[in-house]
Amino acid sequence: MSWRDEMESHIAMRAEMNERAGMPPDEARRAAERAFGNRGLIGEEVRAVSMPIWLEQLGRDLRYAVRGLRRSPEFTIAAVAALTIGIGASTAVFSFVDRILFRPLPYANEKELVWFGMTAPIAGASEFVIEENYVAWRREGTPFAAITATSGGDDCSLSELDPVRLRCAAVDSNFLSLFGYRPIAGRDFNEEDTRDGAARVVLISHALWRDRFGGRDVNGQSIEIDSVRREIAGVLPKDFEMPQLTKIDVLMVLQIFGTKPPNSGSLLLTAFGRLKPEMTTDEVRARMEPLFQAALDTVPRGFRKEVKLAVHSLRDRQVRDSSRAAWLLLGAVGLLLLIAIANVANLLLARSLARRREMAVRAAIGAGRVRLVRQMFTECLTLAAAGGASGVLCAWALLWLFRVIAPAGILRLNDAAIDWRIAVFAVTVSMMAAILFGAAPALREPKPTRRRETLRPALVVSQIALALVLLCGAALLAQSLINMANAPLGMETGSVFTAYAQLPSARYPDPPSRAAFWRQVEERVAAAPGVQLLALSGSMPPEGRTESTIFSRITVEGRPQLSGQQTGGMVIVRRVTPPYFQILGIPMRKGRALADSDKNAVILSERLAARLKLTGQRIGFFAEPPRDVIGIAGDVRNAGLRLDPDPEMYTLTNREQRRMFFVVRGNPAAMPFVRAVFRELDPRLIVEVESLDARVSNMRVRPRFQSILLGGFAMAGLLLAAIGLYGVIALLTTQRTGEIGIRMALGATSRDIVAMITGQAGRWTAAGVGIGLCGAAASAKWIEGLLYGVTTSKQRCGTRSR
Amino acid sequence: MAPLELLILKTLKAGPNHGFGITLHVQEASGGLLGVEEGSLYPALHRLEKDGALSAEWSTTQAGRRARLYRLTAAGHKRLAKAEDQWNTVSKGMAKLMRFA
Secondary structure (H helix, E strand, C coil), X not given: CCHHHHHHHHHHHHHHHHHHCCCCHHHHHHHHHHHHCCHHHHHHHHHHHHCCHHHHHHHHHHHHHHHHHHHCHHHHHHHHHHHHHHHHHHHHHHXXXXXXXXXXXXXXXHHHEEEEEEECHHHCCCCEEEHHHHHHHHHHCCCCCEEEEECCCEEEEECCCCCEEEEEEEECCCHHHHHCCCCCEECCCXXXXXXXXXXXXXXXXXXXXXXXXXXXXXXXXXEEECCEXXXXXXXXXXXXXXXXXXXCCEEEECCCCCCCCCCCCCCEEEXXXXXXXCCCHHHHHHHHHHHHHHHHHHCCHHHHHHCEEEEEEHHHHHHHHHHHHHHHXXXXXXXXXXXXXXXXXXXXXXXXXHCHHHHHHHHHCCCCHHHXXXXXXXXXXXXXXXXXXXXXXXXXXXHHHHHHHCCCCCCCCCCCCCCHHHHHHHHHHHHHHHHHHHHHHXXXXXXXXCCCCCHHHHHHHHHHHHHHXXXXXXXXXXXXXXXXXXXXXXXXXXXXXXXXXXXXXXXXXXXXXXXXXXXXXXXXXXXXXXXXXXXXXXXXXXXXXXXXXXXHHEEECCCCCCCCCCCXXXXXXEEECCHHHHHHCCCXXXXXXXXXXXXXXXXXXXXXXXXXXXXXXXXXXXXXXXXXXXXXXXXXXXXXXXXXXXXXXXXXXXXXXXEEEEEEEECHHHHHHHHHHHHHHCCCCCEEEEEHHHHHHHHCHHHHHHHHHHHHHHXXXXXXXXXXXXXXXXXXXXXCHHHHHHHHHCCCCHHHHHHHHHHHHHHHHHHHHHHHHHHHHHHHHHHHHHCCCCCCCCXXXXXXXX | CCHHHHHHHHHHHCCCECHHXXXXXXXXHCCCCCCCCHHHHHXXXXXXXXXXXXXXXXXXXXXXXXXXXXXXXXXXXXXXXXXXXXXXXXXXXXXXXXXXX
């Protein structure tokens, strides 16, 4: 029931009365309506009583705003597009980066958690704690409230029917409790499990539990890992996450507290600690130092100088590898957002200057200043709302796109969702910019004197400069990607594929059993159709994961041992069969190729030979008989993404390794045959068959992803800057129509005019480029760490971006 | 206090009524001397309702027609009393002034 009904009821009653007084119905009704008066006007007054005045005016302002925006569609589309790109990109990227940099870790009191250990250049970037030291620290206590350790993840196989490759890690019994986890079914590990002769128990991940056991009760169930049956003690919670962020399917107990079999070597553990409540990371580092110094005794003498103590909060350490890329992305979209805002500001500024006359007229016919402010405000609000809405849509689409093109293993991309805080932030910032630049100038008293324009050129120049910074960053990343793709691998990858398998020690306990198995496979694969050449190798370039030795331990016959405290870094040792060089096209620079009879021979890479300064002598290395150097092979990229290869040596394999690559030159159609050979001989073995090209290109996926993202942002930024420049030049030129007319009347040719206008654009562009190059140079230092084989002082960046 | 409001409040003191009823009552009770225009009546009714002096609800009249019935609230009674006082003062003053002139 509304006002309309009330009015109708009133009129009907009067009409009825009129009828009773003797009027015909039609006339009675008309007379009643006449008596009531102007219904629309009365209705407006009645409604005005119940509606707050600001709301009513807002409605009117909104209508004006929409009408005004529709009147100049080019402006509206450009502004909304700029906002969409800026808000969309920044929201999407922040949503994704936030998960890496700022999200809460799933651990209880995460601020107390610390990742500690020793670091040494030869151990790469990861911290380690030597088994004996850890055991002693656990027994005797440390400055920490508690410490725990894990062996780190490793491949293992679920060796039941339908075998699967899994990731297993051994952990100390207090591992879960230290991080504040509790199994969702069954029990946690306890001290008993670490004793000698204790039953072998495991905790399985939530995913494995769901996929393999259908989420059923696992009490008393067992699982066969690497051909050893293990009882399932419990199930890990769904949010369980290893502190190293590695994927894990099975946790086993670290058996380090019992009696050790002699000559078994020491495990290198990854250790974590929980701080006592009142202590800081720095304090604990200082207090760990004496324990660390004592522990150095267990470190071989040659290393001691290079070993350092490392103590980091878990969060800092976790994001160490991805934080630079994350900050880079964040910086890039920050720039993009700035460009977008500058763009919108410029558009609004131009528009508001053009509307000065309209505003003056409105003011003259009685619109209050407050009223005018409100109207401009509403217009900006409408614009920002439209930009914000389409920006959020754009962010949503971008996140989806990231997920599609991102390589596997990008940290937590899959659970990235639109972050509303940042969406609101981006919309607010652009709205404020819109108001500042759109509403403020419109309110200035229209002055007849022509002032020199400074704000708009400044905005244009800053847009160009920002876009240039973005573009240079993207160019550097792209250049690095091209370098990486073009850098010679040192081998031929075409029509080569590999089959990789790892033998479980439970079923292949001794070297002869492994050699026998590999020989069987070798014979059958060699005979498979489509296989031209076959070699075996313990590892494959260009991946870094290899067997290696320490440079300073290599001795050269007739020369004193290279002494000193330095390790000299690592030397890759690759155990291969002779066709390896031929299949991969690795040239022999000197000497002869490897033969099946060369039991005591070694082939050096050029780099290693150069470092050893030798050409054809015998060299020895620890605990093995000396070997004759029979040849020197070309360098092969063998350190993953790094462009300069590590020194490397090749020896003949005795086929006793647990891990083996079968390197095949031949028709890719032979791949299923090779797989079938393995299945026939051992159906429970997991085999990875892959072309070498695919292996190499997989390695480049992550840098490519970064380049695509940054390149996309740079292009968007450039586009925005170009639109901005065009818009301002066009507007200024229109404003100067009169002046141009006079100039032409006085004899200027159209060429002069074009020169004048483009000269102005050129000056702005030059200023933008100049400032941008300085910014790019400053930021280039910063992204150096993400680059492969690019020196950052790239002067061509400037010329390229024009 | 506008005389219109006084007329409305006084009318409703006799009992709940609808807009048309109010116009009729004012006309009849004043012996045809006073009349209320719809254009002022309804905005005034709605304003009084918003101020809390009146409450309104839809109901059916004796003639079986749907109408919005207005009713005095407690605040409305107070307002009426005050308005009557004011009016009496004003009219006395006016009467004296007229005689003097």
